[in-house]
Amino acid sequence: MRHGKKINHLGRKTAHRKAMLANMACSLIEHKRINTTVAKAKALKQFVEPLITKSKAENNLTAEKGTHNRRIVFKNLRDKYAVTELFSAVSEKVADRPGGYTRIIKLGNRLGDNADMAMIELVDFNELYNADKAKKKTTRRSRRGTAAKTETPPVVVAETPAVPEAPETPATPETDTEVKADDSEE
Numbered sequence: 001m002r003h004g005k006k007i008n009h010l011g012r013k014t015a016h017r018k019a020m021l022a023n024m025a026c027s028l029i030e031h032k033r034i035n036t037t038v039a040k041a042k043a044l045k046q047f048v049e050p051l052i053t054k055s056k057a058e059n060n061l062t063a064e065k066g067t068h069n070r071r072i073v074f075k076n077l078r079d080k081y082a083v084t085e086l087f088s089a090v091s092e093k094v095a096d097r098p099g100g101y102t103r104i105i106k107l108g109n110r111l112g113d114n115a116d117m118a119m120i121e122l123v124d125f126n127e128l129y130n131a132d133k134a135k136k137k138t139t140r141r142s143r144r145g146t147a148a149k150t151e152t153p154p155v156v157v158a159e160t161p162a163v164p165e166a167p168e169t170p171a172t173p174e175t176d177t178e179v180k181a182d183d184s185e186e
Contacts, residue, residue: 008039022077024036024040024047025051025077025082026077026079026082028044028121029048029086029122030082030085032121032125033120033122033125034119035117035119036117036120037110037115037116037117038116038117038118041118042104045102045120048102049100049101051073052090052091052094053099053101054073055087056091056094056095057091057092058095060087070083073087090122093124093125094122094124097124101123103121103122103126104118104120105119105120105121106118107119
């Protein structure tokens with residue numbers, strides 16, 4: 001049974017694991033993407049996503065909350081340059097995203113020990129994936145208000161001046177034979 005085994009210990013003692021995750025999180029914030037093993041990438045995702053949520057502007061509206069969140073993040077990251085980068089550039093990019101700030105892409109196996117490798121990256125900093133996707137509307141609509149909004153305004157048709165029609169020309173025998181020839185081919 002695996003009761004009480006919520007986190008992956010990654011084959012390390014607690015202090016070593018926390019230091020490793022802090023260093024990996026600082027590297028991820030600085031470089032926006034890093035290559036590591038799949039197990040470490042999954043552990044890093046659980047470690048860094050709550051810190052990114054704490055850095056968002058909507059969670060730091062007052063000075064007390066902003067200072068408190070900076071101190072909590074600094075306690076975990078232990079690098080003031082990474083905290084500054086997180087609270088400035090990263091928090092602006094992820095401001096409208098409701099979670100899911102990182103993406104794990106599996107890369108295959110490492111040559112030396114055949115370990116599963118992955119690239120973990122910050123989603124909003126990848127220009128290749130985000131270039132073709134248009135911005136979604138973030139407004140939510142209720143069902144009650146849709147009936148009143150769906151009424152279409154009346155369409156105004158502009159009057160066009162009447163064009164005199166040309167008199168029809170009588171059919172010549174040559175065109176009648178061509179038409180008959182076309183019908184016979186079918």
